[in-house]
Amino acid sequence: MKRMIAVLVLALAAAVNAEPPPPYEPTWESLTQHPVPEWFQDAKFGIYAHWGPYSVPAFGNEWYPRNMYQEGSATQRHHIETYGPLSEFGYKNFIPQFTAASFDADEWAELFLQSGAKFAGPVAEHHDGFSMWDSEVNRWNAADMGPRRDVVGELVAAVRGRGMKVVTSFHHAFNIQGYYAQAQDWDTTNPEYRDLYGQFDDPAEAYGRWLTKLKEVIDAYQPDQIWFDFGLADVPDDYKQRMAAYYYNMESEWGKPVIITRKGDHLPQGVGVLDIERAKMERPAEQLWQTDDSVAVNSWSWVEGLQLKTAEELVHELIDIVSKNGVLLLNVAPKADGTIPEDQRELLLAMGRWLEVNGEAIYGTRPWAIHGEGPRLYDEGRGFHRDQIDFSGEDVRFTTKAGTFYAIFLGWPGETVTLRNVHADQVAPGAEIALLGHGEALDFDVDDGQLTASLPNLPASERPCEHAFVLRLEGLELSLSDAARFAMPSASVLTAEQAVIDGDQARTEERDGRTNIGFWDDPSESLHWLARIPEPGEYLLQVETASVAASGLTIECEVGSVDVDVPATGGWDAARLIDGGSLTFAEPGIYHLEVRPSDVDAWSAINLWQVRLAPVG
Secondary structure (H helix, E strand, O other): OOOHHHHHHHHHHHHHHHHOOOOOOOOHHHOOOOOOOHHHHHHEEEEEEOOHHHOOOOOOOOOOHHHHHOOOOOHHHHHHHHHHHHHHHHHEHHHHOOOOOOOOOHHHHHHHHHHHOEEEEEEEEEEOOOOOOOOOOOOOOOOOOOOOOHHHHHHHHHHHOOOOEEEEEEOOOHHHHOOOOOHHOOHHHHHHOOOOOOOOOOOHHHHHHHHHHHHHHHHHHHEEEEOOOOHHHOOOOHHHHHHHHHHOOHHHHHHHHOOOEEEOOOOOOOOEEEEEEEOOOOOOOOOOOEEEEOOOOOOOOOOOOEEEEOHHHHHHHHHHHOOOEEEHHHHHHHHOOOOOHHHHHHHHHHHHHHHHHHHOOOOOOOOOOOOOOOOOOOOOOOOOOOOOOOOOOOEEEEEEEEEEEEEEEOOOOOOEEEEEEEEEEEEEEEEEEEEEOOEEEOOEEOOOOOEEEEOOOOOHHHHHOOOEEEEEEEEEEEOOOOOOOHHHHEEEEEEEHHHHEEEEOOOOEEEEOOEEEEOOOOOOOEEEEEEEEEOOOOOOOOEEEOOOOOOOEEEEEEEEEEEEOOOOOOOOOOEEEEEEEEEEEEEOOOEEEEEEEEEEEHOOOOEEEEEEEOOOO
């Protein structure tokens, strides 16, 4: 009996002292309950770096390891001319040359801090199969060859030591899914190199290795964010579920919240935050999202002839993303020796100077009811080699924080500004509008709800910053104006790029960084769109046009037509939004919209940028 009692007492003690079960199970049902951390919602801006053995050849882009094996490619021709036959010099032979002789993790982290970033870190492993940390599972790693340093460990310590959160990015799934598919006749046929080139006969071995690498980084460096490239889509669900559960369950052990970012539907919504490579949302999203983009337009890694963006473009990109409930993760491209070139450094420092003045309108903010106003409101900014969008003082983005409203002008707005999408419902005693970095309160007026503020007449050299200017509004109760309905998600915006032109003369052209339809001299020609009508009801129409003489348009679809008087605007670049009456739709759906001259005999050519429809009420 005494022995039985003792056993029961020990069992009870074990039950009392047992660890509670982990909060996340390796199932999508459990993992989709993971919340987005507050720190990530507040951070808004992070920096990472594409840097590895692929930085040594400095040719083409970061896909050099794959392209060098592509028969007849420019990269292969360059490689053979520079390094000799592939049979004698494969990708593995770049690793001894990747010595990182000038790499200084503290110097990188200090630059990132001065740039205004709130989180930063390395590309832990790219598609090439080379791990940038001290790995036990992968012998091809920076601690054992090449730099012979734990690059990830050094950078994580330097970043965290400056109060920033840590991001590590992983692209290594594609290494076992065909990144080196073109290399079959060279290095990948040699069993000695199979693990570098992702050649595994057993999928369980390949994906087990994928998972073990992640666990190594999670355990050793406790990253606050793990970012995944596109290869995650083809990783079997059970491996992804085990990875996400392992990482998210570390939150209780580490005492801090973490987050995964993923592309597309590579993980179910709720398991991680959506990332959109080199692109942006058109409008604010209900769920937080992230853009990964680079300081350069032609490569993620350092190459000769790297084509950099301007500081203004990067500042504008950050502002637009934040106004739409997004986060920017910006890439830099260090040279093979570990130095960040001066021109890239200056871009980052320029962002830091702007954020030092205006950061309160970015950090910790949340999106307002709409993200802004102006002629370039729906910028998505997609893809490589895109032209810089020429924003002006008419383009405004909105953010809000703890009852304070920020209007961010993407150019100097002039001496008088009017917010057309904002209605001032009430003005409390002591209400104030200030230009960040200027210090003095501005004069303002509210006339029937429309808000107008007067700015000081400052030459460029005396303005508080460059690139964009922020008005802080306090003590005003604000709502959407009637004009704002055209910026709501239920509105349809039909742009010149989307039009089908029926005719030979009218065509798209670029004016002031925007696309319009010009050369519309022939009145027999017409424009066509498919418009999405999300809900039934009456929809107001607007057209954005410019012309030197008055003319008229007819807008027609299945439910009826309206005529629009188009006034002379004073020039081909003087675009104006013209109200065009309304159409009533009995059912939601996709409708064919045709725009044509109202009177062919009285037609005068116009330039047209967009047609907009918005529900009444």
